[in-house]
Amino acid sequence: MMTEISYLLFQTVLAVTFLACAAYVVFFISRNKKVRTIARWILIASGILQTLSLISRALLTGYAPVTSQHEAIAFFAWATTWAYLSFRWRYTVKNFGTFASLLILILLMISAAVSREPAPLVPALQSWWLPVHAGVSFVAYGFLALAFCGGLMYLLQEKELKSKRFGYFFSRLPSLDALDQLNSHCLTAGFLFLTLGIITGTMWAHQAWGSYWQWDPKETWSLITWFIYLIQVHQRITGGWRGKRAAVMAILGFSAVVFTLWGVTFLLGGVHSYAH
Numbered sequence: 001m002m003t004e005i006s007y008l009l010f011q012t013v014l015a016v017t018f019l020a021c022a023a024y025v026v027f028f029i030s031r032n033k034k035v036r037t038i039a040r041w042i043l044i045a046s047g048i049l050q051t052l053s054l055i056s057r058a059l060l061t062g063y064a065p066v067t068s069q070h071e072a073i074a075f076f077a078w079a080t081t082w083a084y085l086s087f088r089w090r091y092t093v094k095n096f097g098t099f100a101s102l103l104i105l106i107l108l109m110i111s112a113a114v115s116r117e118p119a120p121l122v123p124a125l126q127s128w129w130l131p132v133h134a135g136v137s138f139v140a141y142g143f144l145a146l147a148f149c150g151g152l153m154y155l156l157q158e159k160e161l162k163s164k165r166f167g168y169f170f171s172r173l174p175s176l177d178a179l180d181q182l183n184s185h186c187l188t189a190g191f192l193f194l195t196l197g198i199i200t201g202t203m204w205a206h207q208a209w210g211s212y213w214q215w216d217p218k219e220t221w222s223l224i225t226w227f228i229y230l231i232q233v234h235q236r237i238t239g240g241w242r243g244k245r246a247a248v249m250a251i252l253g254f255s256a257v258v259f260t261l262w263g264v265t266f267l268l269g270g271v272h273s274y275a276h
């Protein structure tokens with residue numbers, strides 16, 4: 001029974017998120033503010049349904065739903081959804097929802113495409129550190145995903161301005177300054193949570209293996225990713241990296257996040273490669 005409920009909830013999440021994304025795209029084309037309001041409420045509904053879907057998955061498996069590829073990607077989508085909604089609650093950036101909702105939908109579609117079969121939890125993951133470390137890390141990834149979206153928007157708008165032929169995107173995208181501020185906000189929030197993720201990960205490693213750091217491939221790439229964002233934060237504070245350079249680095253940094261999450265698992269293996 002719980003399996004059927006979990007499956008039905010996830011399918012509903014997919015459908016509702018598709019509707020939210022479609023509504024945002026319609027707003028992007030038509031610029032009808034009523035459509036934008038509808039899209040935002042549908043995305044809020046998606047976020048609530050994603051939460052219920054993850055809870056049902058946890059009840060089904062008996063542990064935090066972050067250990068398989070299906071669960072991890074769905075959790076990533078959930079974190080990105082609520083990171084965007086929390087950002088939107090404080091700031092308004094023109095058509096940011098279109099890009100964010102599209103990324104969320106892509107993540108959920110990938111999650112739907114991989115195996116949903118739950119697997120027994122390996123001993124190393126049987127710890128209360130699992131939801132703490134994974135939760136904090138995925139919230140970080142959610143904000144860094146938003147910085148990635150902002151970076152793409154920045155490059156599109158800069159290309160319009162550079163060509164001096166103001167085309168389709170110019171009037172539909174925010175100013176470069178607004179996008180640079182978006183990058184700063186999401187980068188700062190993402191980096192703080194990423195740092196907490198590294199700290200909780202080392203504490204968990206000490207509990208599980210008696211060592212804070214083992215230089216496992218995923219640990220190593222997590223540290224590399226952290227240093228990439230540390231450099232970005234430092235350079236932004238000192239005024240060195242803003243504008244296009246910051247946008248490009250946001251995209252490159254997110255590429256490192258994606259590789260740490262999935263590239264390491266499939267290409268390098270290691271003791272952290274539990275996801276199936």
